[in-house]
Structure formats: C-alpha cells, structure tokens
Amino acid sequence: MYWHSMSIEETINELNASINSGLSGKEVKQRQQTYGLNQLEVKKGKSLFRKFLAQFADFMIIILICAAIISFIVSYIDGELDFVDPIIILLIIILNATLGVMQEAKAEKALEALKKMSAPTAHVLRSGKFEFIDSTELVPGDIILLETGYFVPADARLVSAMNLKVEEASLTGESHPVDKTAEVILAPDTNLGDRCNLVMATSTVTYGRGLAVVTATGMNTQVGHIARLIMQDETPMTPLQKRLAKTGKVLGIAAIIICIIIFILG
Numbered sequence: 001m002y003w004h005s006m007s008i009e010e011t012i013n014e015l016n017a018s019i020n021s022g023l024s025g026k027e028v029k030q031r032q033q034t035y036g037l038n039q040l041e042v043k044k045g046k047s048l049f050r051k052f053l054a055q056f057a058d059f060m061i062i063i064l065i066c067a068a069i070i071s072f073i074v075s076y077i078d079g080e081l082d083f084v085d086p087i088i089i090l091l092i093i094i095l096n097a098t099l100g101v102m103q104e105a106k107a108e109k110a111l112e113a114l115k116k117m118s119a120p121t122a123h124v125l126r127s128g129k130f131e132f133i134d135s136t137e138l139v140p141g142d143i144i145l146l147e148t149g150y151f152v153p154a155d156a157r158l159v160s161a162m163n164l165k166v167e168e169a170s171l172t173g174e175s176h177p178v179d180k181t182a183e184v185i186l187a188p189d190t191n192l193g194d195r196c197n198l199v200m201a202t203s204t205v206t207y208g209r210g211l212a213v214v215t216a217t218g219m220n221t222q223v224g225h226i227a228r229l230i231m232q233d234e235t236p237m238t239p240l241q242k243r244l245a246k247t248g249k250v251l252g253i254a255a256i257i258i259c260i261i262i263f264i265l266g
Contacts, residue, residue: 059249140217178193
C-alpha cells in the first residue's frame with residue numbers, strides 16, 4: 001500500500017481509524033489477532049556447535065571431504081605418508097565453516113541491535129483518551145502522538161505536524177534530521193528517504209510534534225523488512241547459479257566415481 005500517495009482522509013478511511021477518539025479496546029483486540037504484536041520476530045539462535053555442523057551441509061563441501069578422505073587412504077596405502085594435500089583441503093573446509101559461523105553471529109547481533117532500537121512505549125489515543133502503552137500493543141489504525149525525544153514506535157502516516165523533524169539515519173542513511181509534513185501527497189515511486197509524510201519505526205523525533213495514524217507494525221514495517229532479509233538463510237539463486245550448482249554436482253559425482261574406479265583397479 002502506497003500510504004505516502006494517499007491523502008489523510010483516504011488513509012483514515014482505509015484503516016477504519018478515528019482521529020477524534022482512536023480505536024476502542026474491542027477493535028484493538030480484533031486487530032491484534034489479525035496483525036499480531038508490534039515487535040520484530042527473531043528466530044531462536046542455534047547453538048555454536050549446530051551452526052558449525054550446518055556449514056558442512058553444502059554438496060561441494062561434502063565432495064571436498066570425500067576427496068580429502070580418499071587422498072588420506074591412497075597416501076596411506078601407497079606408504080608415502082604424504083598427507084599435505086588432504087590436510088590443506090580439510091583446513092580450507094574448516095576455515096570456510098568458521099567464516100560461515102562468524103557471518104551468522106554478525107547477523108544475529110544486527111537483529112538484536114534492531115530490537116534494541118525499538119520504542120519501549122507509545123503515546124496513543126484509545127477510546128478518546130491519550131495514554132502511554134507498551135509499544136508492542138500497537139495496531140494499524142492507532143493514532144499516536146509524537147513529540148521531541150520520542151522514538152517512533154511503528155510505521156505511520158502523519159495526520160498533522162508542527163515543525164516536525166525526524167532522524168532516520170538507521171533506515172535511510174540520512175545523517176541530518178528530516179523535515180516532516182502531513183498535507184503533501186507524493187508519487188508512488190518516491191524514494192523511502194523522501195517520503196516526508198511518513199514516519200518509520202526506530203526513527204527518532206528530534207524537534208516539534210505530530211500526530212500520525214499507524215499503517216504497519218512488527219515485521220510489516222520497514223525495519224521489519226530489513227530484519228527479514230537479515231534472517232534469510234540463503235539468498236535466492238539466479239538461473240545461472242542454479243545451472244552452475246547442478247553442473248557442479250554432476251562433475252563432483254563423476255569425479256568420485258572415477259576416483260573409486262581408479263582405486264579399485266589399483
């Protein structure tokens with residue numbers, strides 16, 4: 001949904017929200033059942049040992065291990081006791097696994113950092129009254145108040161803004177606070193950093209105040225999309241990568257079969 005391309009009235013109607021009274025307790029419960037809690041869903045981390053073992057699940061790594069074992073056996077049978085080649089192969093495999101574990105650890109730390117940036121509380125309009133609540137209880141359609149020093153608790157479309165400036169460096173890389181305005185309607189293809197009528201979760205209000213209607217919570221926010229990308233175990237393979245992987249498997253199997261035949265024939 002291109003919230004930045006919709007007027008305030010259209011946004012309010014789309015979300016079945018109310019600027020004057022906010023959502024009722026009943027509406028909040030219904031929406032929480034639909035959208036869940038306003039928090040980043042981080043997968044439970046595997047143990048260090050399981051992370052290390054997972055690095056050996058790749059087919060090419062298995063082929064290299066087989067090659068190292070065959071090389072050990074051949075060297076031993078020949079009586080040469082020259083294990084340099086298999087040792088080098090195993091060292092490369094272990095190094096690759098270690099780097100993989102380190103990469104996973106970095107991803108987990110990045111996710112924890114994102115969670116720590118989330119606002120602990122939100123100033124929200126519920127049943128005609130403003131109150132502070134745990135930010136995890138927010139739902140799309142909630143009306144939130146933003147003031148200097150507040151963390152933005154969810155992605156939202158501004159309804160009103162008075163000299164509002166928001167720091168969005170964690171999301172857009174913009175080093176200076178960005179001026180925000182409510183009345184403007186932007187083109188659908190407007191860049192994320194230029195959507196001046198929106199505020200996003202984990203950003204900080206540095207000046208002014210504003211009123212906004214929540215448009216996305218939890219993993220549906222912009223920071224949620226970032227968290228989902230970090231959590232992805234694998235990057236989707238391109239057609240070329242798929243062909244190369246398939247070719248590599250065929251060549252690997254052929255190489256193992258040839259090695260076995262040569263070993264049997266002596």
